[in-house]
Amino acid sequence: MSKVVADRGYTYCTHDTWATPLRDRGITQTLDLHKLQRGRRPGPIAGTVWIDGALYTSAIPDALIDLPARPLVHDFEVLGAWADQHEPRRAYRFIPLNSPTPDGSQRFKGPALSGKVRCPNTPASMRGVGPLTRCERGGVCGCGNTVTIGPTVEARERQRFPYGTKAWIRDYARREHVESWNSAMKGHQSLLRHGSIQVFGTVKTAMAVGIAALVHNLLAIRSLRARASAEPQTYSEADEDLPPLFIKRRAPKPVAKSPPG
16 A cells, blocks of 8 residues: 545644654555644745645745635535635645655755746746746745755645645545445445454454455445446346345344453
8 A cells, every 4th residue: 555545533643643654654645634734834944835734935925825724515616616726836836856765854846946937046947937936036035946854844744735736636535435435334235333244363354344345336336227227238147146136134143242250
């Protein structure tokens, strides 16, 4: 596993109990941010600023700094409109130069070096087509710098995609699909709950869960066909062995408990 999508129940933990162990295992995270994790913080060098867990040049327009939190809806039109407010930030962001080193440090380069903005303090960038920054020649500016970020700096909030962008929405939406699948497994179709699997050991339990997931997927396929009233015209041999659309549920047998002592 190289990527994980997590809600604030995990990501609001201190970095040494969540973000750092993930990084040590080579896992990148996509996460929603708690209101106390969002906002602006000073950057590691002059001319830089942390915003919602990503590093930007301080030349970023003021209108792009304090943006609203994610709407608590599943309407992609609403989420798309929200992402449109965050997308312009991408031009002003520092991007990674390399993967994290064994000690967790990572180098980033400024947006003028990556050709995302035009800055008078980085003459080569003025030949580009990105937005012109408000930097003054010779003034404090981070657009053309590279910076090394230590392993514990903003470790809890840093993530694979900038918060609020369309790429972030697409990636984070995977968590909601998984949660829906888990809910269906536990309550709507398969009734997988405590006591349903009566074997011991990681391998045996994993095999039992895998079989339960397979049956659940077959039930979901049958249910989808029934709702759509579009049974396929041809069937394979596997279709003939599918479980019926309606099955009688039985309550799980109580697990016998050993007497105390």
